[in-house]
Amino acid sequence: MFSRRRAVVAGLAASALLSVPLTAVASPLDVQPGDREVGGVSFKLPPPTGRDDVGVTDLHLVDPARRDPSAPSGKRDLMVSVLYPADGFGQDGPVARYMPPKTAAFVDERWSGALEVPAGTFDFANTPTHALVGAPVKSTRHQVVLFSPGYSFSRFTNTAQAEDLASRGYIVVTIDHTHETPVEFPGGRFVPATQAQPTPDSYRWTIATRTADARFVLNQLGRIVAGANPDAEGRPLPIGLRNAIDLRKVGMVGFSAGGLTTANTMLEDSRVAAGVDLDGTLAYDFASGPLSDVARQGLDRPFLLFGSDGSQRTDPEKKENYDKSWAGFWQAQRGWKLNLQLPGSRQLGFSDFQFILPQLGSSLGDNPEVVTRLVGDVKPDRSVLAQRSYLAAFLDQFVKGRPQSLLRKESPKFPEVGFVD
Numbered sequence: 574m575f576s577r578r579r580a581v582v583a584g585l586a587a588s589a590l591l592s593v594p595l596t597a598v599a600s601p602l603d604v605q606p607g608d609r610e611v612g613g614v615s616f617k618l619p620p621p622t623g624r625d626d627v628g629v630t631d632l633h634l635v636d637p638a639r640r641d642p643s644a645p646s647g648k649r650d651l652m653v654s655v656l657y658p659a660d661g662f663g664q665d666g667p668v669a670r671y672m673p674p675k676t677a678a679f680v681d682e683r684w685s686g687a688l689e690v691p692a693g694t695f696d697f698a699n700t701p702t703h704a705l706v707g708a709p710v711k712s713t714r715h716q717v718v719l720f721s722p723g724y725s726f727s728r729f730t731n732t733a734q735a736e737d738l739a740s741r742g743y744i745v746v747t748i749d750h751t752h753e754t755p756v757e758f759p760g761g762r763f764v765p766a767t768q769a770q771p772t773p774d775s776y777r778w779t780i781a782t783r784t785a786d787a788r789f790v791l792n793q794l795g796r797i798v799a800g801a802n803p804d805a806e807g808r809p810l811p812i813g814l815r816n817a818i819d820l821r822k823v824g825m826v827g828f829s830a831g832g833l834t835t836a837n838t839m840l841e842d843s844r845v846a847a848g849v850d851l852d853g854t855l856a857y858d859f860a861s862g863p864l865s866d867v868a869r870q871g872l873d874r875p876f877l878l879f880g881s882d883g884s885q886r887t888d889p890e891k892k893e894n895y896d897k898s899w900a901g902f903w904q905a906q907r908g909w910k911l912n913l914q915l916p917g918s919r920q921l922g923f924s925d926f927q928f929i930l931p932q933l934g935s936s937l938g939d940n941p942e943v944v945t946r947l948v949g950d951v952k953p954d955r956s957v958l959a960q961r962s963y964l965a966a967f968l969d970q971f972v973k974g975r976p977q978s979l980l981r982k983e984s985p986k987f988p989e990v991g992f993v994d
Contacts (some may be wrong), residue, residue: 613681613696614936616671616929618733619957621703623740628659628708629669630814633759633805636789641751645762649788652756654728654747656739657817658715661709666670671700672729674764679755680727681767688943692937695936697729703736710813716972717794718824719787719838719845720747721831723853723924724779725766730924731828743968744818748790748941749781759806773857780857780865783834787825794818808884822846824972828923828966836867836902837893839874845943847875847971849964850925852884868898871905875971876941877965878911879917880902880993881949887993909971911980912993913963918949918956928953951989959987 626654631773639649672680677698685694718738728747735745749756755766771779793803798818802810809846825848827835832853839845855868878886878899885891891970903910921927927948937943949956966977983992 578758579640581994582592589905591666596944604606604948612790613699614932615696615700616932618671618700618702618736618925621737621740621956622958622961623658623737623742624744625658625711625740626708627656627736628706629654629656629702629704629739630707631655632793634790634803635805636785638789639973642965643752643764646805647681648850651678651751651790652728652749652758652760653790653800654735655811655814656704656735657745657811657814658711658742658744658751659705660711660813667706669702669704669706670698671693671702671732672697672727675756675757675761676700676727676729678757679763679765680730687705688933688937689906690933693934694739694840694936704739706980707809707811710811712813713817714819715744715817716745716819716822716824716968716973718826718968718972719835720745721783721787721834722747722754722826722831723754723831724766724771724776725755726828726924727766733928734826734883734961734964737810738965738968741965741969742925745823745971746790746794746915748786748868750779750786751786752757753779753782753870759808761865772982773861773863776857777865778834779830780837784837784841787834787838787845789843791820791844796819810901814891820844822972824968826853826968827853829920833867836872836876837865839872839876840867840870847873849877849879849967851879851960852920854884854896855894855902859896861897862897864898864901866934868902869905871902871907875909875967876902876906877913877963877967879915879923879960881920881922883907883920883975885993886912891967911967913992915949915951915956915959915989916991917989919945919947922948922951922956926934927951927956955989959990963990964988 634651680697685692725894728749738745757763764808798802825835827846828851832850835848856862856864858916884896930944966979969975970977
């Protein structure tokens with residue numbers, strides 16, 4: 574039993590690698606087992622630390638320039654979530670749930686099977702977030718941050734980071750990459766995530782597709798600013814969204830495969846002014862390459878590498894975690910750069926699983942160490958706060974133009990985070 578569990582979980586973590594997946598006072602994060610609902614665990618998300626309340630709306634976007642015979646329109650379609658600073662929180666609309674029902678069921682089936690816990694353990698459909706559906710947008714202009722998830726990961730699995738950035742004044746747009754990540758469309762149509770491990774060639778194609786998705790989403794945000802509603806069903810946009818979107822400087826953040834998506838989007842689209850890679854290789858295969866174009870060429874704009882114990886670029890002798898794509902990018906990078914390390918963490922520690930898995934408690938039976946193998950042994954509340962703080966500091970400096978002392982040297986406020994020279 575244990576060896577099989579270990580093999581399955583290791584495979585899932587390897588998939589994340591190929592997925593290759595501001596100083597604030599944070600409320601303590603309760604990582605005790607969550608409340609039981611319908612036989613599962615409804616999880617507690619850490620509250621956002623910014624001053625603003627958070628609203629959210631989903632958009633169904635159809636790209637007329639790209640074919641998808643499996644879609645009802647025959648064209649590629651995407652779902653995105655737009656999280657934003659809200660005005661009048663508590664006045665209109667329900668609190669958003671973590672995932673829609675079919676996505677939640679798919680993710681539960683995958684993770685319950687991998688961890689060998691009962692089906693229905695992950696009750697994401699009944700887990701409340703901190704965002705109000707369709708709330709009016711706070712009436713000022715807000716810079717945009719795109720977010721791309723890990724390979725085959727839902728756009729919802731970095732909700733805590735997206736909510737926090739929205740509470741700090743950003744409009745955050747999280748993207749599901751159809752046919753690779755699980756996605757549920759209006760009316761109940763569901764497209765599952767891929768189950769296949771990518772080859773270098775297929776992964777190159779995946780990143781190109783993701784990059785085209787990100788650029789298309791930026792175009793649709795421009796249409797909103799121009800007065801159009803790009804939602805395929807024509808559902809109303811939140812009040813004030815059109816006038817709140819500021820596209821003059823756009824940031825982008827990606828987890829795992831989303832990190833390479835972010836870097837590659839910056840290489841192809843100058844509208845993205847600054848980017849963050851959360852523990853994602855910049856190669857099409859971690860061990861053997863080839864390096865991506867962006868790893869060989871670098872960028873002329875600011876970029877942040879934020880790595881776990883599984884990603885380092887300074888010691889080639891430690892082959893199990895030496896990422897030559899990070900080393901190549903670091904040498905080629907022409908713009909501002911910073912490499913942060915979170916010792917004791919694993920790749921899934923840069924997603925919501927860093928606080929979700931510890932809340933399973935006794936559901937893990939006699940193998941609670943699986944949590945450490947997947948997310949690391951950094952305390953969840955400290956990891957969440959550190960990541961939120963450095964992400965916001967980077968975006969504040971390079972998207973909002975507000976210099977941040979946190980980016981100059983290691984901080985005693987965050988002894989968990991190291992600067993890699």
